Amino acid sequence: MRISPLDQQDADIDWFAVDAEGHVVHFSSGGGPLPESVAASEEDLLTLHQYFLLLPETADAAQVQPQTNAAQSGRSAESFVRxxxxxxxxxxxxxxxxxxxxxxxxxxxxxxxxTLAELPGPVAALLLRTQLSFSAADTPAADIAGVG
Structure with missing residues (x-):
């Protein structure tokens, strides 16, 4: 089922993409519009959401810290650190x-x-529907207006 524009506006939706280097990227919509490739299927989005939340923390998880601009939107960084x-x-x-x-x-x-290469085929296929033209590792701020 498609995620309606009204539902997008009323909710803070976690969505996922793959960047230009094959890294997996999480976004929190903050009541903003989703890329069409994400909005097209609530079921596929839920599949990705469940997959990533059930992943174990990496061996270096303790090293993860919020970025200096983390509080820019005024929200806690904890869910992003997760x-x-x-x-x-x-x-x-x-x-x-x-x-x-x-x-x-x-x-x-x-x-x-x-990275995309580490994911099971079905998860990677869903993620490939939403590709970014930039490298998340090199981008402190991003405009997703052109993301499909």
């Missing part, structure tokens, strides 16, 4: 509930990044 401990770069929407603004900022960086 994803980074599992190997995902984790971004938050900079202007919460601003539909026209599609900017995000990096909140937590993994000590050991998870």
């Amino acid at each position: 994803y980074a401990r599992r190997g995902l770069f984790s971004f938050d929407k900079t202007q919460l509930h601003e539909a026209a603004d599609r900017r995000y900022h990096l909140v937590a960086r993994p000590a050991w990044p998870l």
Whole structure:
């Protein structure tokens, strides 16, 4: 089932993508619009969400710290650090509930990044629907306006 624009506006939705280097990236929508590739299937998004939350923390999880701009949106960094401990770069929407603004900022960086090559085929296939043109490792802030 598709995630409606109204549901996107009313919720803070965790969604996932793969960056230009094959790293897995987490975003928290903050009431903003989702890329169409994400909004197309609530079931597929739930599959990815469950998969990543059930991953064990990496061996270097204790090294994960919030970035200097972590509190830019005014929210706690803990949920973002949780994803980074599992190997995902984790971004938050900079202007919460601003539909026209599609900017995000990096909140937590993994000590050991998870890559697409490490994922089971079905999970990787779902993730490949949403590809980023930039490297999350080199991007403290990102505009996702062009993400499909």
